[in-house]
Amino acid sequence: MENQLLSSAATHEALPDSFVFPPDQRPPASAAAVALPVIDLSRPRDEVRRDVLEAGKELGFFQVVNHGVPEQAMRDMESSCEEFFRLPAEDKAAFYTEDTDKPNRLFSSTVYGAGGERYWRDCLRLACPFPLDSAATRNSWPDKPERLRPAVEAFVAAARALGMELLRLLCEGAGLRPDYFEGELSGGDVVMNVNHYPPCPDPERALGLPPHCDRNLITLLLPGTVPGLQVACRGDWIRVQPVPGAFVVNFGHQLEVHSSILFLM
Template sequence: MPMGEEVPAAEEPPVIDLSDITKPERRREIVRSISEACETWGFFQITNHGLDEALMKRTIEVFTEFFQLPDEEKLSIEAPQVPGGHSQGYFRPRKDGQNATEFLYNLYGPEEDIDGRPSQPPSFQSTVEAYVEAMDGLSREILGLLSEGLGLPRTTLQLYMGSTHGVRTNYYQPTQNLLENAFTVSPHSDPGALTLLLTNDVSGTQVKKDDRWVQISPVPCSFLVNVGDQIEILSNGRYMSVLHQGVPDEVQHRLTIATFTHPLPSTVVGPVPLLLDKSHPPLYKTQTYSSYFGTFLTKGLVGRSLIEEAKI
């Protein structure tokens, strides 16, 4: 898919500094900024988030090393084809050259096994496990900020979430190596609750805003955060899960590591009752996350059609 039309950097989603977040007045300021970003963009970047920058760098390095391994090594953990299912492992680029993006998808949590995870490079497992553990804490912090922005107790949104995180890492070939009309990650909204994206500082994430595609400029040592469909539902539409897509760079390889936070499959998700009254009726259906995600597995990346179908 060709890159969308870009707008000036001043019109990009905000970059929000999380420093001094434990100070009450500073925290209120951060909550206001994040709440406004979720209402107007559905996206924002965070800096001074407290995650170890050395760990972030090592994580980018081990994923890059994995994608640079010989094909036979990567294909040893190729994801099985499961009709209507969600398999884990390595996904190769399409043979027709129309999509040269390869990716790795795995689940990380207390009850998840290591099938489909890379054994090379040697430090891969320990590095990524440490990274996901750190990301679990960061996602909890952000969910707390989102809850406060809705006027809810800090733990409200976290109570709907599970303890397993999905990690999808995309490796994009430069466009100079692709066919003219090659595409990569199609426009979509995320079916889960929250996505935190780490990149190798090569731009390519685009967000749909006012019918225009806005390319986000990566900030070193930052995370790009976006609202998923479940947060839109829980917030009764106050926070937006918006269309976004990933595109390659012209000359550089691009790496993105997306960590997904989502509810347990059995969790019943609907607008938070504390947000509802006679003036604010529920705008979305209530259903289990397994039902919602099952529809996603069947339909795939289909714009915002799933969240639109969830509306009453």
């Protein structure tokens, strides 16, 4: 595993050929960063649900502030995950696998598509079944650093509650019953990806992730210290300017499909 994790190396002097993408495969981006719509969830509910609906229809991406996820839970999540990736390779070896059927795993340099190019990131993926009241669930997560498990539990519980509230606001704005997406549609595991991007020796020729659509209902992204999120908008790619303390929200493919079916009926 030591040679497979990008974060295991102290520095990377040169970008290996397997990480180099041809120019036509690198999404172009506008020169200026763009601020996504910022929705203050502490405002009157009728205004918030209108803004959530409009942002979803216009772009599918927006940011939320005053969202109710405790700042301490966000900071603990960030710092404990940073500490995890700084651990010696032997402390992470039990979780490293290329087996995509494993619900909890650590992996690196994923290959997507037929070109064979690799993406410059390490990722810790954790499955979080709800409710989070099972010792077996918590014990399936890494046990180092010691504070990682309680940090994950507190963060995921608060973030999931925020996601469900955003879905309720969307339903209210669209004239649906507020609990439409509750139950089976949102009853699966919360899947948390902790993406780690080590310093890259040639970032202009590499990518951290491919252009993609999230397949789930809703994604909440807590931006880290490494910028780089790009969003497709009107035929262009725009660089997102994160707002401190905000979550970036992305309505996923399942939500798009369900909303299209509903509005066609």
